[in-house]
Amino acid sequence: MNLHAVKAIYGYEMARMRRTLVQSVVAPVLTTSLYFIVFGAAIGSRISEIDGIDYGAFIVPGLIMLAILTESLSNSSFAIYFPRFTGTVFELLSAPVAWYEAVLGYVGAAATKSVIIGSIILITSNLFVDVRVEHPVLMLAFLVMTAVSFSLFGFILGVWADTWEKLSIVPALVITPLTFLGGSFYSISMLPPLFQTLSLFNPVVYLISGFRWSFYENSDVPVMISLAMTVGFLVLCLAIVRWIFVTGYRLRN
Amino acid sequence: MEPILTLKGLQKRFGDFEALKGVDLEIERGEIFALLGPNGAGKTTLISIVCGITRPSDGDVKVSGFDIADDYRESRSIIGLVPQELPVEAFETVWDTVSFSRGLFGKSKNPQHIEKVLKSLSLWEKKDARIIDLSGGMKRRVLIAKALSHEPELLFLDEPTAGVDVELRQDMWNVVRELREAGVTIVLTTHYIEEAEEMADRVGVINHGEIILVRDKDVLMKELGRKQLFIHLQTPLETLPEGFADFDLELVDDGAELCYTYDTRGERTGITRLLSELQAAGIAYNDLRTRQSSLEDIFVDLVRSDA
Numbered sequence: 001m002n003l004h005a006v007k008a009i010y011g012y013e014m015a016r017m018r019r020t021l022v023q024s025v026v027a028p029v030l031t032t033s034l035y036f037i038v039f040g041a042a043i044g045s046r047i048s049e050i051d052g053i054d055y056g057a058f059i060v061p062g063l064i065m066l067a068i069l070t071e072s073l074s075n076s077s078f079a080i081y082f083p084r085f086t087g088t089v090f091e092l093l094s095a096p097v098a099w100y101e102a103v104l105g106y107v108g109a110a111a112t113k114s115v116i117i118g119s120i121i122l123i124t125s126n127l128f129v130d131v132r133v134e135h136p137v138l139m140l141a142f143l144v145m146t147a148v149s150f151s152l153f154g155f156i157l158g159v160w161a162d163t164w165e166k167l168s169i170v171p172a173l174v175i176t177p178l179t180f181l182g183g184s185f186y187s188i189s190m191l192p193p194l195f196q197t198l199s200l201f202n203p204v205v206y207l208i209s210g211f212r213w214s215f216y217e218n219s220d221v222p223v224m225i226s227l228a229m230t231v232g233f234l235v236l237c238l239a240i241v242r243w244i245f246v247t248g249y250r251l252r253n
Numbered sequence: 254m255e256p257i258l259t260l261k262g263l264q265k266r267f268g269d270f271e272a273l274k275g276v277d278l279e280i281e282r283g284e285i286f287a288l289l290g291p292n293g294a295g296k297t298t299l300i301s302i303v304c305g306i307t308r309p310s311d312g313d314v315k316v317s318g319f320d321i322a323d324d325y326r327e328s329r330s331i332i333g334l335v336p337q338e339l340p341v342e343a344f345e346t347v348w349d350t351v352s353f354s355r356g357l358f359g360k361s362k363n364p365q366h367i368e369k370v371l372k373s374l375s376l377w378e379k380k381d382a383r384i385i386d387l388s389g390g391m392k393r394r395v396l397i398a399k400a401l402s403h404e405p406e407l408l409f410l411d412e413p414t415a416g417v418d419v420e421l422r423q424d425m426w427n428v429v430r431e432l433r434e435a436g437v438t439i440v441l442t443t444h445y446i447e448e449a450e451e452m453a454d455r456v457g458v459i460n461h462g463e464i465i466l467v468r469d470k471d472v473l474m475k476e477l478g479r480k481q482l483f484i485h486l487q488t489p490l491e492t493l494p495e496g497f498a499d500f501d502l503e504l505v506d507d508g509a510e511l512c513y514t515y516d517t518r519g520e521r522t523g524i525t526r527l528l529s530e531l532q533a534a535g536i537a538y539n540d541l542r543t544r545q546s547s548l549e550d551i552f553v554d555l556v557r558s559d560a
Contacts, residue, residue: 095357
């Protein structure tokens with residue numbers, strides 16, 4: 001295994017995060033805090049509790065998931081799209097690097113950044129509300145798996161996109177709506193029956209539900225189904241990334 | 254000794270277009286091989302395939318005996334590539350980007366080696382500069398430093414001196430000479446054919462995706478090089494004199510000079526006989542000079558005859 005290459009890619013990506021600390025860390029934390037103030041304080045004053053959980057505390061897992069999804073996606077898609085755009089990807093393609101080593105470097109760094117941001121948001125949330133974590137190991141597992149899955153998904157997006165517009169279209173038109181409609185700020189049990197059924201076709205519902213269960217043992221769908229969906233999504237993305245490297249799709253002529 | 258690079262029947266098709274049509278080529282260890290060809294001849298495609306950037310449609314490529322597909326780790330780890338374009342990480346520092354390349358190619362950190370490479374390319378003073386702040390020539394140096402960071406045995410230089418100033422070009426060729434002395438094999442493509450003439454041990458000419466010639470440079474110059482004798486006449490002529498049909502003669506410079514093209518490999522050049530017959534015909538001359546055709550002349554002739 002070319003561990004030096006993994007370390008080089010990972011280090012390079014983490015250095016980019018340090019160089020752009022405000023954009024990478026401060027911006028998402030500020031955005032999430034604003035969500036927290038608007039939804040938690042303003043709307044939360046009219047909704048005191050959901051399933052016995054204080055509304056402010058209820059939305060914390062959703063807010064963390066929202067940040068994890070968007071940050072994982074944008075970090076990893078940019079990490080591979082930018083070298084393709086500038087042409088520096090030739091170096092990765094000509095290096096003695098296996099697909100899984102490239103994934104470990106790029107996706108590992110993107111997922112690490114997301115987990116750091118998620119952790120900061122969790123800590124920040126404690127300043128506003130009392131957050132308890134009933135199952136910390138499961139919470140961490142959901143956090144890491146979701147970060148890895150969406151970093152893989154972002155990598156696929158970064159390889160597929162051949163314009164900046166395409167790069168931003170999926171997060172803006174697909175991921176953000178799915179996340180907002182995935183129960184970040186509400187329980188799907190609060191929706192009319194038709195919309196409850198429709199929500200079950202939204203994969204983000206399973207991620208948020210499972211993650212919330214690890215906090216409060218409260219979920220919209222059984223936690224094992226959430227776990228299975230998360231693992232399934234991760235495996236699917238991993239298989240697609242492997243296929244990209246094996247076939248050279250949009251990477252090699 | 255086993256060649257460091259062996260291509261057998263290498264083909265590359267882009268849809269209906271055949272970029273490489275069954276290329277066979279061997280590069281010996283320690284040599285400088287100049288690959289010449291007009292734009293679109295297939296030079297960059299060939300290099301890209303060997304380096305793993307482009308997949309071949311057919312054929313075998315072995316680097317130091319390692320197949321580029323089956324043993325990609327071994328083959329790629331001994332190759333360095335300086336691409337034709339200037340793709341650089343704009344916001345990285347010179348030191349970081351060169352160190353990154355070394356790691357990517359599976360080598361542990363070696364600040365002494367990076368320092369040596371940067372100094373040899375006059376980049377040491379700029380080691381902490383961001384690449385975006387460097388001139389085009391300095392960026393080209395950074396690309397060379399990146400390619401040398403992992404101590405490759407086989408270095409591809411794809412148009413390395415395109416768009417760089419004379420000073421930098423000299424620096425680069427000094428580095429190339431040092432690398433050759435250290436045993437590194439160098440394959441270069443260049444538009445400056447005089448550089449190939451000066452630097453290369455062997456020359457390959459590629460056109461329309463086919464290697465049309467591979468020859469030791471000195472042999473090539475002797476075999477295909479023409480030599481011309483220019484005879485400056487005391488009185489300019491309007492037409493070629495009669496009785497000289499046996500000689501490859503032409504009038505140049507508005508009839509002020511006779512140009513005689515002859516074969517340097519022949520037993521007799523015919524110069525003595527020509528001069529005697531000119532004297533006998535009463536054609537007086539007051540100066541003589543000769544000119545050896547350059548690699549560029551040979552290259553142009555080859556490519557034209559292949560068109």
